[in-house]
Amino acid sequence: GENVEQHPSTLSVQEGDSAVIKCTYSDSASNYFPWYKQELGKGPQLIIDIRSNVGEKKDQRIAVTLNKTAKHFSLHITETQPEDSAVYFCAASMGAGGTSYGKLTFGQGTILTVHP
Amino acid sequence: KAGVTQTPRYLIKTRGQQVTLSCSPISGHRSVSWYQQTPGQGLQFLFEYFSETQRNKGNFPGRFSGRQFSNSRSEMNVSTLELGDSALYLCASNSGGSDTQYFGPGTRLTVL
Numbered sequence: 001g002e003n004v005e006q007h008p009s010t011l012s013v014q015e016g017d018s019a020v021i022k023c024t025y026s027d028s029a030s031n032y033f034p035w036y037k038q039e040l041g042k043g044p045q046l047i048i049d050i051r052s053n054v055g056e057k058k059d060q061r062i063a064v065t066l067n068k069t070a071k072h073f074s075l076h077i078t079e080t081q082p083e084d085s086a087v088y089f090c091a092a093s094m095g096a097g098g099t100s101y102g103k104l105t106f107g108q109g110t111i112l113t114v115h116p
Numbered sequence: 117k118a119g120v121t122q123t124p125r126y127l128i129k130t131r132g133q134q135v136t137l138s139c140s141p142i143s144g145h146r147s148v149s150w151y152q153q154t155p156g157q158g159l160q161f162l163f164e165y166f167s168e169t170q171r172n173k174g175n176f177p178g179r180f181s182g183r184q185f186s187n188s189r190s191e192m193n194v195s196t197l198e199l200g201d202s203a204l205y206l207c208a209s210n211s212g213g214s215d216t217q218y219f220g221p222g223t224r225l226t227v228l
Contacts, residue, residue, distance in 0.1 A: 032215040034215075042221055042222075043120075043219035044219045046216065049216065095215050101147070101164050101171045101172045102164070102210060102217065103161050103172050103174075104149075104159075104161065104208075104217060106159040109158060109159075
């Protein structure tokens with residue numbers, strides 16, 4: 001089955017700096033890669049996603065890049081703010097139309113702390 | 117639209133008991149998935165339902181079961197609870213034709 005590795009497990013940055021979180025996946029059939037942010041006491045919230053036919057996607061301060069050949073994808077957060085502090089999860093899926101019906105395989109998570 | 121709702125939010129049970137958790141997906145969504153989140157194992161897929169049919173199942177023992185009703189609401193049941201079942205149980209809603217999954221706030225289950 002699919003396996004997703006996520007690094008680093010913890011990341012501490014100063015406000016205004018950039019943060020980068022990296023994930024690798026094992027199954028070349030995966031074609032959908034979402035990123036979730038989870039705050040204390042809440043469920044994961046989708047912040048950005050990318051599909052395998054796209055190499056990069058950006059939404060304001062957040063961007064995701066995908067390298068299908070190397071099977072890795074990354075989350076980039078620029079101009080970090082204290083409210084960006086949370087746990088971030090990457091995930092991989094074969095998509096809703098695949099044989100796994102959109103089952104998400106998650107990385108282990110990254111605790112991001114942004115210091116004012 | 118209202119988001120995914122899960123009830124109850126917190127639950128305390130003792131070993132050997134059984135528990136039922138409920139999930140109401142986003143209006144119009146027909147697919148519901150369940151995940152278990154623990155500090156040691158992270159987020160793990162339990163099962164997925166679409167139009168009252170289980171389409172996919174993760175690697176959990178048969179003590180974990182679920183069902184979906186005609187209004188797309190879903191329940192999951194855990195029988196003969198073990199200490200290791202203590203976790204946050206998350207429900208995710210999907211329209212059925214999209215890749216995007218939206219998570220609820222979860223039910224925090226503590227087994228004593």
